Amino acid sequence: MIAEAPSPFRYIGRKRRPKEDRRFVAGSGRYVADLALPGMLHVALVASPHPAARILAVDARAALALPGVRAVVAGEELAQATDPLLSGLDIPKVRRFPLAVGQARYVGEWVAAVVAETRALAEDAAERVEVEYAPLPFVIDPEAALAPDAPPVHAEHGSNLLYRRKFVWGPVAHDFAAAPHSLSFRARWQRSATVPIETFGVVASWDAATRLLDIWASIQMPKYPDQLARALRLPGNAVRVHFDTDVGGSYGVKRGIKHSVLAAYLARKLGAPVRLVEDRLENMRGGDAHGPDRLFDVSVAFDGEGVVRSLKLRALDDAGAYAGRAPLQLGKPVGAIVGPYRIASVEYEAISVTTNKTVQEAVRGFGQSPTNFALETMMDRVARRLGIDRLELRRRNLIRREEFPYTIPSGSTYDSGDYHRVLEKALAEAGYDALLARREAARAAGRLAGIGVACCLEPSGGNSAFEPLFNPKNETTTWMESCSLKVDLSGTITAAMATSSSGQGHETLVATVVGEVLERDPDAIRVVHADSLTALPSNSPVGSRMAIMLGGAAAGAAKKLKADLVAIAAHNLGLPASALDYREGGVSVRGDAGRALSWADLVEIAHRKFHLLPPGLAPGLQAFHVWEVPTGGALPTPDGRVQMYPCYAFEAHIVYAEIDRVTGQVRLGAYAVGHDCGTMINPDIVHGMTYGGIAHGIGAALYERFRYDANGQLVSGSFMDYLMPTAHEVPEIALVDHCTPSPLTEFGQKGSGEAGYLGAPAAVASAVNDALAPLGLAVAELPMSVALLGELLATAAG
Amino acid sequence: MSEHAIRLTVNGRAVEARVPARLTLVDFLREALRLTGTHTGCEHGVCGACSVLLDGRPVRSCLIFAVQAEGGAVTTVEGLAPEPGAIGVLQDAFCEAHGLQCGFCTPGMLIAAEALLRATPLPSDAEIREAIAGNLCRCTGYQQIVDAIRLAAQRRAGSNLAGERHDR
Numbered sequence: 001m002i003a004e005a006p007s008p009f010r011y012i013g014r015k016r017r018p019k020e021d022r023r024f025v026a027g028s029g030r031y032v033a034d035l036a037l038p039g040m041l042h043v044a045l046v047a048s049p050h051p052a053a054r055i056l057a058v059d060a061r062a063a064l065a066l067p068g069v070r071a072v073v074a075g076e077e078l079a080q081a082t083d084p085l086l087s088g089l090d091i092p093k094v095r096r097f098p099l100a101v102g103q104a105r106y107v108g109e110w111v112a113a114v115v116a117e118t119r120a121l122a123e124d125a126a127e128r129v130e131v132e133y134a135p136l137p138f139v140i141d142p143e144a145a146l147a148p149d150a151p152p153v154h155a156e157h158g159s160n161l162l163y164r165r166k167f168v169w170g171p172v173a174h175d176f177a178a179a180p181h182s183l184s185f186r187a188r189w190q191r192s193a194t195v196p197i198e199t200f201g202v203v204a205s206w207d208a209a210t211r212l213l214d215i216w217a218s219i220q221m222p223k224y225p226d227q228l229a230r231a232l233r234l235p236g237n238a239v240r241v242h243f244d245t246d247v248g249g250s251y252g253v254k255r256g257i258k259h260s261v262l263a264a265y266l267a268r269k270l271g272a273p274v275r276l277v278e279d280r281l282e283n284m285r286g287g288d289a290h291g292p293d294r295l296f297d298v299s300v301a302f303d304g305e306g307v308v309r310s311l312k313l314r315a316l317d318d319a320g321a322y323a324g325r326a327p328l329q330l331g332k333p334v335g336a337i338v339g340p341y342r343i344a345s346v347e348y349e350a351i352s353v354t355t356n357k358t359v360q361e362a363v364r365g366f367g368q369s370p371t372n373f374a375l376e377t378m379m380d381r382v383a384r385r386l387g388i389d390r391l392e393l394r395r396r397n398l399i400r401r402e403e404f405p406y407t408i409p410s411g412s413t414y415d416s417g418d419y420h421r422v423l424e425k426a427l428a429e430a431g432y433d434a435l436l437a438r439r440e441a442a443r444a445a446g447r448l449a450g451i452g453v454a455c456c457l458e459p460s461g462g463n464s465a466f467e468p469l470f471n472p473k474n475e476t477t478t479w480m481e482s483c484s485l486k487v488d489l490s491g492t493i494t495a496a497m498a499t500s501s502s503g504q505g506h507e508t509l510v511a512t513v514v515g516e517v518l519e520r521d522p523d524a525i526r527v528v529h530a531d532s533l534t535a536l537p538s539n540s541p542v543g544s545r546m547a548i549m550l551g552g553a554a555a556g557a558a559k560k561l562k563a564d565l566v567a568i569a570a571h572n573l574g575l576p577a578s579a580l581d582y583r584e585g586g587v588s589v590r591g592d593a594g595r596a597l598s599w600a601d602l603v604e605i606a607h608r609k610f611h612l613l614p615p616g617l618a619p620g621l622q623a624f625h626v627w628e629v630p631t632g633g634a635l636p637t638p639d640g641r642v643q644m645y646p647c648y649a650f651e652a653h654i655v656y657a658e659i660d661r662v663t664g665q666v667r668l669g670a671y672a673v674g675h676d677c678g679t680m681i682n683p684d685i686v687h688g689m690t691y692g693g694i695a696h697g698i699g700a701a702l703y704e705r706f707r708y709d710a711n712g713q714l715v716s717g718s719f720m721d722y723l724m725p726t727a728h729e730v731p732e733i734a735l736v737d738h739c740t741p742s743p744l745t746e747f748g749q750k751g752s753g754e755a756g757y758l759g760a761p762a763a764v765a766s767a768v769n770d771a772l773a774p775l776g777l778a779v780a781e782l783p784m785s786v787a788l789l790g791e792l793l794a795t796a797a798g
Numbered sequence: 799m800s801e802h803a804i805r806l807t808v809n810g811r812a813v814e815a816r817v818p819a820r821l822t823l824v825d826f827l828r829e830a831l832r833l834t835g836t837h838t839g840c841e842h843g844v845c846g847a848c849s850v851l852l853d854g855r856p857v858r859s860c861l862i863f864a865v866q867a868e869g870g871a872v873t874t875v876e877g878l879a880p881e882p883g884a885i886g887v888l889q890d891a892f893c894e895a896h897g898l899q900c901g902f903c904t905p906g907m908l909i910a911a912e913a914l915l916r917a918t919p920l921p922s923d924a925e926i927r928e929a930i931a932g933n934l935c936r937c938t939g940y941q942q943i944v945d946a947i948r949l950a951a952q953r954r955a956g957s958n959l960a961g962e963r964h965d966r
């Protein structure tokens with residue numbers, strides 16, 4: 001059940017059908033694989049079977065002998081013609097190209113690309129490419145990779161350490177010494193990812209006459225056109241990315257820069273459009289879309305009342321064999337390093353290491369969800385140590401409503417919230433007392449039953465200042481977003497955004513916001529995705545930012561347009577703007593509604609009657625707005641304090657679970673969430689993303705893992721082995737909304753694209769541990785799979 | 799490579815073609831007939847994105863060859879609408895309940911739901927979940943899909959269009 005709150009707005013916050021849905025239910029979405037260009041060629045990849053090996057020779061003769069095969073390209077050729085892909089860290093010796101150069105560094109790494117007239121033919125030919133390898137020692141475990149004698153993944157780099165920094169914010173040593181209690185533990189977040197149902201795909205087409213590269217891709221990546229141009233050594237305006245390509249899910253990972261550089265190179269080389277759509281195995285092994293793979297060492301100091309005084313967090317993250325932007329996923333959590341709690345001092349050590357595994361990419365929450373899991377495990381353990389109820393412990397530590405804006409030790413200020421209230425709402429929604437009774441009844445009947453609790457934050461709309469935090473050579477402090485708007489002669493409105501969408505409903509967002517400001521029906525507003533040459537600056541839908549940033553840009557453009565409409569009316573009515581009222585597109589004299597100019601009148605003047613326009617106003621009706629993060633952008637202080645995110649959403653999860661004593665299988669029985677993301681632009685969209693985020697989180701908590709064996713082989717490279725929750729595993733979820741508006745945004749909105757995922761793994765882990773508590777067992781490793789729990793229970797049973 | 803002549807109906811239209819033996823039904827629909835509403839997510843029978851109705855029963859079109867559809871009647875998502883440009887009650891319910899986000903799993907979900915509602919016009923939530931448990935969705939957590947199918951069932955039951963079939 002979802003509690004209905006009255007909306008103070010005309011369109012915002014009300015139930016309205018998302019604009020996008022109709023084309024998808026009709027089967028009329030336009031995804032990259034739906035594109036068929038004349039003469040289009042297809043790519044299949046030859047992948048390394050070794051976790052580490054020198055590439056001695058690539059023999060393509062047998063492949064090229066097949067009719068219809070157009071080219072086989074290996075790494076050396078590509079490396080000659082392109083520049084290395086960018087990294088978020090300052091690691092120039094860790095060079096990354098779309099195809100392995102000289103050495104393969106993980107199983108599934110692409111060694112050669114085969115281009116043929118059909119995909120089937122390209123696959124046939126790929127099997128005929130003979131690659132001669134000399135296997136090398138390899139390392140799979142992130143801790144082993146740090147040993148001085150570990151096999152080097154990139155010998156030129158000198159070690160397997162990509163990044164290490166210890167931040168100390170506040171008197172940590174003093175606070176630990178002064179606190180009467182402390183405890184330490186280790187938590188493991190195994191490698192999983194968001195794994196969209198659509199694999200990554202790209203179509204590239206090069207026009208030699210105009211020297212223009214056209215790209216259609218299932219992309220969700222900041223500064224993608226720019227990175228493509230750089231790698232291909234092309235001017236920025238020689239790359240045109242068509243952002244009207246529908247993306248079949250991403251949740252962070254659709255960053256196919258290597259695929260795109262490869263396809264673009266091949267298209268240019270062969271003078272024909274080239275399509276590279278991963279098959280599922282290419283995606284799982286070689287698509288470079290794995291998520292965080294993290295080991296936490298946590299120490300916490302607290303008093304006898306359970307008040308947490310200080311925290312030490314060491315996070316060791318396995319980036320895989322190369323490093324794009326993924327290691328920065330250790331940086332985002334700096335913005336919410338104490339979660340929703342009042343913790344006065346923090347030490348945070350962030351370590352990124354390279355191993356012979358598939359490359360890590362951004363995953364929903366950008367490292368925040370693993371961190372939340374570590375923090376919530378910590379809160380549960382403090383409660384258990386002191387024998388205090390877990391909810392009571394949280395109530396004692398949660399930041400209070402009257403303390404906002406609240407600045408945490410790492411320098412971020414939380415904008416607003418009412419955490420206690422949201423937690424109480426979640427408990428009421430869950431029927432907490434009845435859940436307790438259910439748990440006791442189950443335990444009395446000899447079953448393992450537990451209730452999970454998690455209170456987590458979603459930092460949203462950030463300025464990407466973790467880039468300078470982790471690499472001082474990079475001074476990025478803006479992460480702007482844009483929207484342009486025009487009213488045509490017929491009086492209809494068209495808005496353009498500068499990015500593609502992967503299910504977040506951005507067309508609905510823009511239409512709703514523009515409709516709200518201009519008081520025009522959002523259903524009649526068309527919203528288009530510009531291409532990268534006509535688009536204004538954008539940073540794509542990452543970091544839970546679009547309600548804040550695209551919403552802010554759209555509102556800004558609409559307000560400019562509205563001001564122009566009022567100015568035209570003022571000029572023609574001979575009155576100052578302050579004496580006029582704008583209503584539903586028309587402007588009338590305050591107190592004399594009969595004297596008015598309608599929307600049609602104003603549009604007509606703007607488009608046809610220069611003689612009636614106020615001096616200085618350009619003809620036509622158009623506006624654009626580029627919106628900077630509401631808290632702006634500043635470089636981090638020398639000790640690494642920084643404001644990255646302006647807005648903080650909050651979620652409180654309550655979940656009931658039972659564990660089968662014999663098999664170790666977990667069943668979730670009830671799930672309730674209190675969620676506060678400020679003003680919701682479209683509640684159905686927010687709720688949908690939250691349900692979906694919880695399902696992802698349940699997957700990460702119980703099922704999903706990219707597992708490697710001792711030979712460095714990925715053993716979960718298909719949907720038979722990489723287990724994702726179905727409608728059976730995801731229980732019905734009871735969401736209850738709360739709204740603490742952000743004081744920093746136009747309508748009070750905060751981010752919500754990562755909702756659910758940020759708390760669900762922690763909550764499910766909490767429930768499992770509560771169920772294990774009567775046996776004196778505890779586990780802090782995700783996923784809490786049947787194998788893990790089954791073995792734990794078997795060992796405990798002796 | 800051996801080629802075979804096949805005849806079948808797709809969304810009520812008679813189709814004749816010569817296809818390689820190894821061509822899957824989904825590739826035939828998407829590439830030869832350009833019916834791109836049917837998607838592929840795994841091509842190994844797990845995700846359900848490629849679901850179509852074959853003689854009224856939901857099948858995974860990545861797991862059967864085009865030649866196996868010889869003589870059959872295939873309905874894809876494009877065939878669920880009563881007429882081009884329109885959408886049916888089930889599709890409309892997905893819009894009303896926002897039973898989708900990126901839309902990639904949606905054609906398969908609609909096919910699974912259509913098959914369910916033909917056999918069980920007023921299913922329980924458990925029956926709905928059972929019917930879509932072979933279709934993966936990474937966006938929605940399934941809840942609004944269940945809502946959409948429940949809504950469609952109620953609307954079909956309460957409407958004199960109930961039971962209308964669009965695969966002609």
Ligand code: FES
Nearest residue numbers: 840841843846860
């Ligand atoms: S594509 Fe057929 S089941 Fe996944």
Ligand code: FES
Nearest residue numbers: 899900903935937
């Ligand atoms: S709507 Fe995106 S996978 Fe289901």
